[in-house]
Amino acid sequence: MSEAQKKEFKVATGDRTILPEGTRLVPIFIMGKRYLVPETLTIQKSLEYAGYQFIRSCGCRGGICGACPTVYRILGDYHLHFCLACQTVVQENMYLTQVPFFPANRAPYKLEEVDDSAETIMRLYPEVMKCVACNTCTKSCPMDIEVMEYVNAAMRGDVAKVARLSFDCIQCGLCSARCPAQIQHFHLAQLCRRLYARYQVPKAEHLQQRVADVQAGKYDEMLKNLVESDEETLRKLYIERKMEPQDSEGWEPQDKTFL
Amino acid sequence: MGYTPEMLELIKKVEASRPERVARVKQGVSFEPLTLDGRQEVLNKFHPDYNEAGRQAVKVGPSKGEVYPDRFVEVLEAKARLLVDNAELEKLIAFETDVLVIGGGGAGTSAALLAQENGSKVILATKLRHGDANTVMAEGGIQGASQEVDSPYYHYLDVIGGGHFTNTPELVAALTHDAPLVIEWLESLGLMFDKDPDGRMRVRHGGGTCRKRMHSSGDMTGSAIMRVLKDEARNRAEDITVLEFSSAIEILKDSQGRAAGALFFNMETEEYFVVKAKATIIATGGYGRLHIQGFATTNHYGATADGLVIGYRAGVPLSFMHSTQYHPTGAAFPEQNIGLLITEKVRGLGANLLNCEGQQFVFEREPRDVESSCIIQECLERNNGVVTPTGRVGVWLDSPMIDDLEGPGTVKKELPAKHIQFMRYGIDISKVPMLVYPTLHYQNGGLAIKDNSATNVEGLFVAGEASGGVHGENRLMGNSLLDITVFGRRAGKNAAEYAKGFSGSLDQINMDHVETYHKEMADAGIETELVSPLVLPNYTPEEIMEKQLTTHYHGGMRA
Numbered sequence: 001m002s003e004a005q006k007k008e009f010k011v012a013t014g015d016r017t018i019l020p021e022g023t024r025l026v027p028i029f030i031m032g033k034r035y036l037v038p039e040t041l042t043i044q045k046s047l048e049y050a051g052y053q054f055i056r057s058c059g060c061r062g063g064i065c066g067a068c069p070t071v072y073r074i075l076g077d078y079h080l081h082f083c084l085a086c087q088t089v090v091q092e093n094m095y096l097t098q099v100p101f102f103p104a105n106r107a108p109y110k111l112e113e114v115d116d117s118a119e120t121i122m123r124l125y126p127e128v129m130k131c132v133a134c135n136t137c138t139k140s141c142p143m144d145i146e147v148m149e150y151v152n153a154a155m156r157g158d159v160a161k162v163a164r165l166s167f168d169c170i171q172c173g174l175c176s177a178r179c180p181a182q183i184q185h186f187h188l189a190q191l192c193r194r195l196y197a198r199y200q201v202p203k204a205e206h207l208q209q210r211v212a213d214v215q216a217g218k219y220d221e222m223l224k225n226l227v228e229s230d231e232e233t234l235r236k237l238y239i240e241r242k243m244e245p246q247d248s249e250g251w252e253p254q255d256k257t258f259l
Numbered sequence: 260m261g262y263t264p265e266m267l268e269l270i271k272k273v274e275a276s277r278p279e280r281v282a283r284v285k286q287g288v289s290f291e292p293l294t295l296d297g298r299q300e301v302l303n304k305f306h307p308d309y310n311e312a313g314r315q316a317v318k319v320g321p322s323k324g325e326v327y328p329d330r331f332v333e334v335l336e337a338k339a340r341l342l343v344d345n346a347e348l349e350k351l352i353a354f355e356t357d358v359l360v361i362g363g364g365g366a367g368t369s370a371a372l373l374a375q376e377n378g379s380k381v382i383l384a385t386k387l388r389h390g391d392a393n394t395v396m397a398e399g400g401i402q403g404a405s406q407e408v409d410s411p412y413y414h415y416l417d418v419i420g421g422g423h424f425t426n427t428p429e430l431v432a433a434l435t436h437d438a439p440l441v442i443e444w445l446e447s448l449g450l451m452f453d454k455d456p457d458g459r460m461r462v463r464h465g466g467g468t469c470r471k472r473m474h475s476s477g478d479m480t481g482s483a484i485m486r487v488l489k490d491e492a493r494n495r496a497e498d499i500t501v502l503e504f505s506s507a508i509e510i511l512k513d514s515q516g517r518a519a520g521a522l523f524f525n526m527e528t529e530e531y532f533v534v535k536a537k538a539t540i541i542a543t544g545g546y547g548r549l550h551i552q553g554f555a556t557t558n559h560y561g562a563t564a565d566g567l568v569i570g571y572r573a574g575v576p577l578s579f580m581h582s583t584q585y586h587p588t589g590a591a592f593p594e595q596n597i598g599l600l601i602t603e604k605v606r607g608l609g610a611n612l613l614n615c616e617g618q619q620f621v622f623e624r625e626p627r628d629v630e631s632s633c634i635i636q637e638c639l640e641r642n643n644g645v646v647t648p649t650g651r652v653g654v655w656l657d658s659p660m661i662d663d664l665e666g667p668g669t670v671k672k673e674l675p676a677k678h679i680q681f682m683r684y685g686i687d688i689s690k691v692p693m694l695v696y697p698t699l700h701y702q703n704g705g706l707a708i709k710d711n712s713a714t715n716v717e718g719l720f721v722a723g724e725a726s727g728g729v730h731g732e733n734r735l736m737g738n739s740l741l742d743i744t745v746f747g748r749r750a751g752k753n754a755a756e757y758a759k760g761f762s763g764s765l766d767q768i769n770m771d772h773v774e775t776y777h778k779e780m781a782d783a784g785i786e787t788e789l790v791s792p793l794v795l796p797n798y799t800p801e802e803i804m805e806k807q808l809t810t811h812y813h814g815g816m817r818a
Binding site: 019040041042045048049051053054055056058059060061062063064065067087088089106108109110111143144163167168169170171190191193194195196197198201202203204205206207208210211214215219220222223224226227228231234235237238239241242243244245246247248251252253258259 | 287295387388390391395396404405406407408409410411412413415416417419420424428429431432435436437439440442443446447448449450451452454456457458459460464469470471477479482483486487490491493494496504526527557559560561593594595599600609649675676679680683684795797798799800803816817
């Protein structure tokens, strides 16, 4: 870094945007009302820049919570676009609105009383069979999930495939907002993920054993001794503890006293 | 979109040094980790917590005299939003319940589930949507000694060593003792853990671990956990009532000084209402959105320390609030991603950190505070950072080498969410490195609790990031998802038991403790216009605020 550069540069300043030099302002239309905003901003930050304060439609600001689903068109183009406001950079003449909440029926169930069969899916979400294969759900997913594919898998009772395909779902609800068959995709997917993990994936046997040991009090004394140890003792134990290597296939520590 | 030509030029240096670095990792040779003394030295010089500027002693309340970051002290020494007399509070009672949970993230939802299982009627109130929390943003994993070569004993040592031997021992024992139980609980709730075909948990190392005990669910572990917990809470809607967009404004007490529920604000209709409860659990998370020391943050929009403020006014002391965790790798480019968390899993998979010359300057799995300090040192002292067009600085995190180490397609498979997130800006992290700089990530401290999640105020419990002590001065990766579930469950169970054994009635609910706090502020000569809890961060540009001639801000929220 040159000296001149070093003088200029400032360490991060919270969430307020630093505009790159020569940033161009572009018109966007928030619910039809025109504002000029820096062209590099995300929709979310551009709304704040324009003076809006979020109560709804704002969550993690990092593309993982599903609070900020947004629909937009570009002036002069009939295509309807779907996105997350926190992940999408504004475009000139974007007409946008946010969908802070979309009603979707969620069927309650007791995980321990259902099974991973097609019958469970049909009983809880019978509308899944009404899918007309229009693919609108997939097109509206901001996470690029093959939504229609998993709906198709759900119709066949293939919960494993639903789980795998829907894994990235952030439950923003855009798929269900647009479905002509009135399916509640994201609730259906959540059900299938839980059914798959609970009933089709083998349980971790080593974990069962460890839980039994913990509950039998196997580690109580060891932990009690550590709680009562002074810092010097702890430091020594900490420094001397053996590291499991990165490639640990077949590795075992020599000292098994505390396992 | 994508990197600028200047940055692409610098990336060539990263590519030039990559083959040799990959070969080194394959031989099991890593960059030399720092000694304990070396760690201390870099912390003293470069960690924001060790810097006297930007910190001051708090002048009121049960932790009077403790030194905290300026911005946090401002929020603690702010005025209450309102004072309501007893008769008025009675009129505002909208709900009565056994257990009130404030906060709808992982800790709050775990607490609600366990309170329900232990016979309580529960109200879970949250200021945004149920599930809007830092929990959903945790990516890398959840620790638990589930392997045969590991045990809670080694987990304990890692936690306390990582916390510089400052942690509250009983809390560490609770955390590490319950960890396998929690992992098994989540498995039984239908969480899609990363497993081998035979069901064995796939585990990795994280910063500061001596055994592989990081369990994950893709690179969306927190999100996966939150989705499951929320789904389960909704299956129990008969007993768990969820109130969204309802922010807790103050803890209430009864005539005997026991916690009696809370006063809430409906953020949309602007009504106030009271939830009266035998037991109250604060599970409101952290304070990243206060932007301590001006840092960008990985945190959720709602991370404004509300629970700490109301718990403190109610008389609960703070613990370890002098300590903040900066995540070593927050996105420093592009501007739209600023502060965004780049999971430690990237380094767990073997990616190196490199300066502008494409050289390694730090072992990539130091404890987080040490790792952060080393990056700050490389950029600010040695001037070896990469400067962005917006005047920020960072170092390279060499994600493409993961494919060289683990096989093509690994980046996409193991880090799908990150891959998508950068692809949106024309950056394919399986082909080019990411630019990173430390970002405000976690509140190490919080309200002081015992190992059953109880506080010194009868009937008031705290769980998750809002509590302090379990991580000491530095939290290890994978222990926050663990903390929220372990102590969320403990808080829920113990609050339910407390509610069962509750004697007498909650009479004369009041806010006298808030009035006393105000008096103490006046006696200390504190003059302030700020109102807390903030409820929301305020990102309104100043030039717009200047023209909002009739708008008042109560904390961060317009009123």
